[in-house]
Amino acid sequence: MHEWSVADAVIRTVLNWADDKKIKVKKVVLGVPSFSFLDVEILKEAFDMMKKDSVLDEAELEVRFKDPKFKCKNCGKEFSLNDVKDQIDSVRSEFGEEYPMHFMPALAPSFIKCPYCGSHDIVLESQDMTIDEIQVEENGTVKTVSQG
Amino acid sequence: MHEWSVADAVIRTVLNWADDKKIKVKKVVLGVPSFSFLDVEILKEAFDMMKKDSVLDEAELEVRFKDPKFKCKNCGKEFSLNDVKDQIDSVRSEFGEEYPMHFMPALAPSFIKCPYCGSHDIVLESQDMTIDEIQVEENGTVKTVSQG
Amino acid sequence: MEPLRQLAKDKLSGKRVYAVMSAKGGVGKSVISSLLALTIGNTTLIDLDIHTMAIPKLFGLEGKLHEVTKNGIEPFEVKTTKIVSLSGIVKDNYVILPGENQSSIMESLIAYSHIDSNTVLFDLSPGLGDEILVLERITDFTPIVVTTPSKISKRVVDYLIRYLRERGKEPKILVNLAYMDCDGKVVKPFGEYEGFGLPIDPN
Amino acid sequence: MEPLRQLAKDKLSGKRVYAVMSAKGGVGKSVISSLLALTIGNTTLIDLDIHTMAIPKLFGLEGKLHEVTKNGIEPFEVKTTKIVSLSGIVKDNYVILPGENQSSIMESLIAYSHIDSNTVLFDLSPGLGDEILVLERITDFTPIVVTTPSKISKRVVDYLIRYLRERGKEPKILVNLAYMDCDGKVVKPFGEYEGFGLPIDPN
Ligand SMILES: Nc1ncnc2c1ncn2[C@@H]1O[C@H](COP(=O)(O)OP(=O)(O)O)[C@@H](O)[C@H]1O
Ligand SMILES: Nc1ncnc2c1ncn2[C@@H]1O[C@H](COP(=O)(O)OP(=O)(O)O)[C@@H](O)[C@H]1O
Ligand SMILES: [Mg+2]
Ligand SMILES: [Mg+2]
Ligand SMILES: [Mg+2]
Ligand SMILES: [Mg+2]
Ligand code: NI
Ligand code: NI
Ligand SMILES: [Zn+2]
Ligand SMILES: [Zn+2]
Numbered sequence: 001m002h003e004w005s006v007a008d009a010v011i012r013t014v015l016n017w018a019d020d021k022k023i024k025v026k027k028v029v030l031g032v033p034s035f036s037f038l039d040v041e042i043l044k045e046a047f048d049m050m051k052k053d054s055v056l057d058e059a060e061l062e063v064r065f066k067d068p069k070f071k072c073k074n075c076g077k078e079f080s081l082n083d084v085k086d087q088i089d090s091v092r093s094e095f096g097e098e099y100p101m102h103f104m105p106a107l108a109p110s111f112i113k114c115p116y117c118g119s120h121d122i123v124l125e126s127q128d129m130t131i132d133e134i135q136v137e138e139n140g141t142v143k144t145v146s147q148g
Numbered sequence: 149m150h151e152w153s154v155a156d157a158v159i160r161t162v163l164n165w166a167d168d169k170k171i172k173v174k175k176v177v178l179g180v181p182s183f184s185f186l187d188v189e190i191l192k193e194a195f196d197m198m199k200k201d202s203v204l205d206e207a208e209l210e211v212r213f214k215d216p217k218f219k220c221k222n223c224g225k226e227f228s229l230n231d232v233k234d235q236i237d238s239v240r241s242e243f244g245e246e247y248p249m250h251f252m253p254a255l256a257p258s259f260i261k262c263p264y265c266g267s268h269d270i271v272l273e274s275q276d277m278t279i280d281e282i283q284v285e286e287n288g289t290v291k292t293v294s295q296g
Numbered sequence: 297m298e299p300l301r302q303l304a305k306d307k308l309s310g311k312r313v314y315a316v317m318s319a320k321g322g323v324g325k326s327v328i329s330s331l332l333a334l335t336i337g338n339t340t341l342i343d344l345d346i347h348t349m350a351i352p353k354l355f356g357l358e359g360k361l362h363e364v365t366k367n368g369i370e371p372f373e374v375k376t377t378k379i380v381s382l383s384g385i386v387k388d389n390y391v392i393l394p395g396e397n398q399s400s401i402m403e404s405l406i407a408y409s410h411i412d413s414n415t416v417l418f419d420l421s422p423g424l425g426d427e428i429l430v431l432e433r434i435t436d437f438t439p440i441v442v443t444t445p446s447k448i449s450k451r452v453v454d455y456l457i458r459y460l461r462e463r464g465k466e467p468k469i470l471v472n473l474a475y476m477d478c479d480g481k482v483v484k485p486f487g488e489y490e491g492f493g494l495p496i497d498p499n
Numbered sequence: 500m501e502p503l504r505q506l507a508k509d510k511l512s513g514k515r516v517y518a519v520m521s522a523k524g525g526v527g528k529s530v531i532s533s534l535l536a537l538t539i540g541n542t543t544l545i546d547l548d549i550h551t552m553a554i555p556k557l558f559g560l561e562g563k564l565h566e567v568t569k570n571g572i573e574p575f576e577v578k579t580t581k582i583v584s585l586s587g588i589v590k591d592n593y594v595i596l597p598g599e600n601q602s603s604i605m606e607s608l609i610a611y612s613h614i615d616s617n618t619v620l621f622d623l624s625p626g627l628g629d630e631i632l633v634l635e636r637i638t639d640f641t642p643i644v645v646t647t648p649s650k651i652s653k654r655v656v657d658y659l660i661r662y663l664r665e666r667g668k669e670p671k672i673l674v675n676l677a678y679m680d681c682d683g684k685v686v687k688p689f690g691e692y693e694g695f696g697l698p699i700d701p702n
Contacts, residue, residue, distance in 0.1 A: 004366040005408045009299035012306050017297055046366070073394070074636045098364045100386050103408060106400040110391045118666070120392050121632040128400060131297050152569040153611045157502035160509050165500060194569070221597070222433045246567045248589050251611060254603040258594045266463070268595050269429040276603060279500050319550060319593075321524010321625040326651070347522060347626040348655045358654070390522075390658035392627040395598030422524040422625055423550040424595040448529070451561070452551050455593035476688060478681035485679060485701050498688050 002103055003039055006032075006129070007046035011056060013131060018055045025059040026142055029133035033105040033126055034065040035081060035088055066126040068105075070112070074119035083115045105129075150251055151187050154180075154277070155194035159204060161279060166203045173207040174290055177281035181253040181274055182213040183229060183236055214274040216253075218260070222267035231263045253277075300400070304407040304434045313437040314417045317467075319456040320449045321422035323442045324472035324494070326350040329419035332440070333377045340371060340413045343381035344431075345421035346401055347391055352381045359388055367410040380409045399426040406434065424455060432463070439467040445474055445487035470494065503603070504637065506610040511638040517620045518640045520670075522659040523652045524625035526645045527675035527697070529553040532622035535643075536580045543574060543616045546584035547634075548624035549604055550594055555584050562591055570613040583612045602629040609637065627658060635666070642670040648677055648692035673697065 010030055018025065032038050040063050047061045071078045081088075091111050092099045100107045109122045134145045158178055166173065180186050188211050195209040219226045229236075239259050240247045248255045257270045282293045316329035326343075330351060333341040343351035352358055355374050362384035363370040369385075371378035382391060382405060393401070418437070420427045431437055439460050443453040460467050474493025475484045485496075519532040529546075533554060536544040546554035555561055558577050565587035566573040572588075574581035585594060585608060596604070621640070623630045634640055642663050646656040663670050677696025678687045688699075 001364045001366055002368070002408065005303070005368045006299075009303035009407060013297055013299045013302040016302055073632065095361075095387070098361075100389075103369075103385055104401050104404045106397040106404070107386070107391070107393070109393050109397060110386070110389065119632075119635065120662075121394065121636060123394060123396070127397070129299055131299060149567045149569055150571070150611065153506070153571045154502075157506035157610060161500055161502045161505040164505055221429070243564075243590070246564075248592075251572075251588055252604050252607045254600040254607070255589070255594070255596070257596050257600060258589070258592065267429075267432065269433060269597065271597060271599070275600070277502055279502060321526075321551075322647075323525055347628065347658070348524075350651050350655060353651050353654050390627060390662050392631065392662055394632060395601040395629045398598040398628070424593055425550065425601070426598045428595065429597060444525075448553050448556050451556050452553060455550075459593050459595060476679070476681075476686075478679075478686065479684065481682065483679075483681065485699050487701075496688050498690075 001042075002098060003043040004046040006038060007043055007050055007061075009129075010047065010061070010131065011050050011054070014056060014134060015054060017134070022138070023055060024137040025056045025134060026137050027060045027062060027133070027135035028056070028131060029062045029064060031064050031066050031126075031130040031132045033129070034067050035108070036102050036105050037092070038063070038102070064132065068127055069125045071123045072114035072117060072119055073121040073123055075114060075117040077114065077116045079115055084112050087112050149190075150246060151191040152194040154186060155191055155198055157277075158195065158209070158279065159198050159202070162204060162282060163202060165282070170286070171203060172285040173204045173282060174285050175208045175210060175281070175283035176204070176279060177210045177212060179212050179214050179274075179278040179280045181277070182215050183256070184250050184253050185240070186211070186250070212280065216275055217273045219271050220262035220265060220267055221269040221271055223262060223265040225262065225264045227263055232260050235260050300403045300407045301434065304403050307406060307409065307411050308416060308435040311411070311435075312415045313435045314415070314440055315420055315431055315437045316418065316440045316442060317420045317428070317456060318422060318442045318453055319424050320443065320452040323444050323449060325422075325442050326354060326419050328442055328470060328472060328494075329417055330354050333417050334375060336415055336417070337376045338413050339376070339415040339417050340378045340380065340409070340411050341417050341419065342406060342409065343379070343383075343419050344402055344405070344427050345419060346382050346393075346398065346405075348421065349381050349383035349391070351379055351419055352383050355379060358383070360384060361387055365410070368408045370410050378413060380405065395426075399430050402426060402430045403434070424459065428459075439465050441467040441469045442472055443469065444472055445484065445489035445493070447487060449486075503606045503610045507606050507637045510609060510612065510614050511619060514614070514638075515618045516638050516640040517618070517643055518623055518634055519621065519643045519645060520623045520631070520659060521625060521645045521656055522627050523646065523655040526647050526652060528645050529557060529622050531645055531673060531675060531697075532620055533557050536620050537578060539618055539620070540579045541616050542579070542618040542620050543581045543583065543612070543614050544620050544622065545609060545612060546582070546586075546622050547605055547608070547630050548622060549585050549596075549601065549608075551624065552584050552586035552594070554582055554622055555586050558582060561586070563587060564590055568613070571611045573613050581616060583608065598629075602633050605629060605633045606637070627662065631662075642668050643673060644670040645673050645675055647675055648687065648690035648696070650690060652689075
């Protein structure tokens with residue numbers, strides 16, 4: 001159900017950015033860390049419900065999953081999501097759908113240990129949810145605005 | 149005088165990296181944030197004194213200054229070192245040579261305010277001291293090892 | 297363009313926001329923020345101390361997980377006080393994190409909470425870091441600064457007071473653990489103070 | 500390849516290292532680390548609480564700047580205790596920082612200090628964050644965990660104890676603010692405890 005909050009955040013952010021520009025938003029591309037396991041169908045459903053009567057009225061939401069790279073600051077080794085799959089599965093099993101990293105991917109260091117030295121001193125690339133792209137129609141032309 | 153500690157750090161790090169490799173180090177390139185105002189002459193003098201009788205015996209130290217980019221997390225604006233020059237000069241004036249950011253560039257947010265909104269909520273790119281390059285001679289050939 | 301920041305801002309927009317703060321630990325911030333929330337009534341109390349997570353412990357809510365609805369994280373309700381804490385997300389796990397992850401978690405906790413009271417009260421962790429910087433970039437809050445009478449606490453808390461004044465905020469200051477009743481005799485184990493002080497009260 | 504990390508590691512190599520810790524603030528870590536340093540003797544006491552910087556305040560060294568020599572940051576000397584604190588770098592300025600800057604400052608303080616005693620004692624900030632993670636990647640330390648008898652403190656400190664045990668470290672636990680002498684009567688304002696407890700002592 002957290003997906004509703006994510007849709008809300010996306011819409012509010014794009015509305016705030018659109019402000020009083022004379023545009024129609026055609027597409028929003030959202031980047032999410034794959035291990036948040038957001039349910040894309042619920043997310044799109046929520047987005048479609050909440051976007052009504054706004055500059056996002058005709059907008060499509062595209063969700064792109066990002067696999068993070070992990071680096072251990074204790075031993076220096078790098079690893080991928082696949083190397084900690086068992087650990088993540090274990091946490092999901094304990095908590096169910098609304099598991100901690102579903103809400104807050106940045107909590108990963110508290111729940112994941114380095115597969116080499118066991119430390120929690122882990123840095124992730126791409127742990128944040130990002131709006132990576134907005135496509136707008138302005139004066140009959142569709143153009144892409146990239147974001148970080 | 150802090151430059152002696154910096155030279156010590158560089159030498160120990162390269163020695164640790166060299167370990168028991170059969171090499172001769174010819175050059176070490178050190179990146180430092182420009183606003184740390186390290187004295188390059190003292191730094192080189194200390195390096196030359198402390199490198200003796202090691203694989204760094206013949207090594208040269210090159211120092212490259214990095215101008216950081218600043219970004220305010222409060223208002224979102226970006227700015228350069230030049231935009232906060234007066235603030236930095238004021239701190240140097242208060243403390244003298246061994247001013248806080250000489251030791252710890254990462255202290256900058258405590259002493260610098262965003263020129264647009266006055267917030268201390270500032271992120272810096274390139275605030276760390278880095279060994280950017282090592283040139284080694286191995287089996288009569290000189291090659292460059294790049295670091296992060 | 298930051299979705300969580302935007303959502304957090306919107307959630308707090310138009311609310312009366314207070315932050316119970318100190319640069320010093322163990323002065324009674326969590327106890328006082330809990331008492332204030334209960335006293336004010338119809339308040340959402342958000343526990344921003346992401347390592348200590350004391351608020352649910354004070355209310356006997358340990359081990360409980362927050363329910364999540366379309367409206368977000370549903371607070372625990374105690375009388376007219378609505379409580380949100382990271383412990384309702386992580387259960388009884390410890391939260392150990394590098395510094396760079398702190399602000400995202402604080403922003404997320406605010407952004408995703410279901411806030412439908414007109415008053416919001418934050419219980420902050422000690423220190424002068426992201427807890428203050430995050431709050432400042434999201435909302436205009438009224439600071440309530442807690443200290444004890446000890447010289448150490450006063451000097452440390454002075455850092456925060458100076459910072460707040462520089463940012464144009466005049467804090468309300470509370471002195472806690474001010475004195476104790478030793479069989480009718482007033483004892484001040486942590487030092488002298490001026491103004492109104494809250495007693496050391498085992499109850 | 501991290502120069503500061505390497506230098507910090509080398510500075511602590513072969514030393515007997517203790518860390519006075521707690522996940523909870525205001526339990527007496529700074530007071531106890533100061534007393535321990537004075538008691539042990541010939542000890543370097545490094546104040547890793549970069550926001551509070553309480554140690555110089557406890558020793559009457561406020562406002563003093565560290566001298567810097569070819570050997571690095573020269574500690575303040577009190578009897579046979581050598582004290583290093585960020586306040587000796589920033590003077591009476593507050594230190595407000597985003598979380599991502601914390602670890603660099605902690606590593607720098609250790610790396611650049613002139614450490615010539617065989618025993619090093621760290622006074623840590625509250626929380627479960629960089630203070631512990633930084634120390635762990637630099638040195639093998641003996642943890643001394645401080646709590647008060649209160650239920651809140653015990654539960655919060657339990658996070659740290661669990662974490663340390665998971666990392667293969669068995670902490671020594673000290674109970675502070677355990678009781679108070681009220682005209683010959685023992686009063687326990689913060690709760691019951693087991694084992695040895697340090698009193699609330701205004702002296
Ligand atoms: N007025 C008081 N009387 C007695 N005990 C108190 C009082 N205020 C706080 N305490 C106790 O002191 C400790 C620290 O309080 P807490 O609210 O957790 O401080 P902080 O949030 O500032 O770290 C807790 O054990 C708490 O129960
Ligand atoms: N045993 C004690 N008796 C009386 N006061 C104490 C005692 N231990 C600590 N204090 C006081 O309690 C407060 C918190 O102590 P401090 O050492 O700063 O805790 P921490 O470092 O854990 O935050 C300080 O004001 C200190 O003077
Ligand atoms: Mg608290
Ligand atoms: Mg902090
Ligand atoms: Mg302390
Ligand atoms: Mg911390
Ligand atoms: Ni969900
Ligand atoms: Ni210098
Ligand atoms: Zn590792
Ligand atoms: Zn700004």
